[in-house]
Amino acid sequence: MLTLHTAELLLTGPGSTPLAGGAVLVEGDRIVRTGPYEELAAAAPNARVRRWPGVLTPGLLVRGADELLERTYYPDDPYEITELGAGPITGAAALDALKMTDARWGNSARRGTQKLLARGVVAVAGRFTVPSVRTAVVRSGLTVLPPLPYGGAPSLDPLAGRADPGEAFHGVLEAGAAARFAVFAVAGPAELAVRGATACVATVIGGRLLHRRR
Template sequence: MLTLHTADLLVPGAGAVPVPGGAVLVEGDRIARVGPYEDLAVAYPHARARRWPGLLTPGMLVRSGDELLERTYYPDDPYEITELGAEPITGRALDDLKLTEARWGHSARRGTQRLLARGVVAVAGRFTVPAVRTAVLRSGLTVVPPTASPSPSPAPASLDPFAGRSAPAEAYHGTLEPGSPARFAAFAVPDEAALLAEGATTCVATVIAGRLLHRRR
């Protein structure tokens, strides 16, 4: 099935010229065409159309994925919130939880959902806990090797792909062009400056391999 994803402004990638009213035509798990929505809608009249408010960009890469998912515990809402609170648990407080591999796997699934809700399509890191590795792979997120930080004081691990970044483009994973994997995100902001200012929680949709894996309700 062909699907047209369109927004008020399309940013194909870092350094690319934005396309007002741009669209991405998805066929299977790949991008077939990129261009103005009006042109693509005429050329492919039978394609299903999905309209998103604001900005359509490549999906995001988050750093330190292993720290976020193997060394951070996300309490199960609502079952653990009363006892543990709603905030992620890290550091020495993890010792008191006496976490099994199964609980780490459940936590990782909740963590990947938080990442998808921020437009993340890829995580950098090395996963050593089998249940966590399985949860990440099943989520659809791409795993890439960690890279050395250019800064002597790297930014702390964060679910926010823009943490420590000076521009959203620094977090883009790939580009939106014909033949590339269909993985991108839509944000309810007018442009990249507003995206950096308002943050990744403005995400309204995340697509990986052509599948809509997150949609704000």
């Protein structure tokens, strides 16, 4: 089935010229074509149309994801919030006090991957050694890459501290490429750099809508 995703602005990759009223035509898990909405709609009149506010970009890449998912615990909301608080828990002493098991790490990782999808992340780089975490990441749909260098502490928001959002893009949006992209409710790249990935309203991986802000 053909699906046409369109937004107020389209960025197909790092350094690309923003296209007002741009669109991405998807069939299955692949991009068929990108370009002006009117042009693609005329070429595929039977395509399902999804209209999004803001800017449509390639999905984001998080580096140091093993630190975020294997050495950070995300409390189960609402069941653990009163006892543990809502924020992520890090540090050897704090994690030891939780008496973490493989199953508990897996549940935490599932919550962590949902947080990543909600920030437009489509790929993670890291070396996962906890079996349940590795399973959770694979099942989430996120692409897993080998470890990549990164500066500072890893963040759930790959746009944090970046003046150019394109530095966090994973791949480009072009014919034949995997249908992996995100949409952010911002006016353009400058506002995206300021607001960060929490402005995400939709994340598509393999042509499937895996996150949509309600």
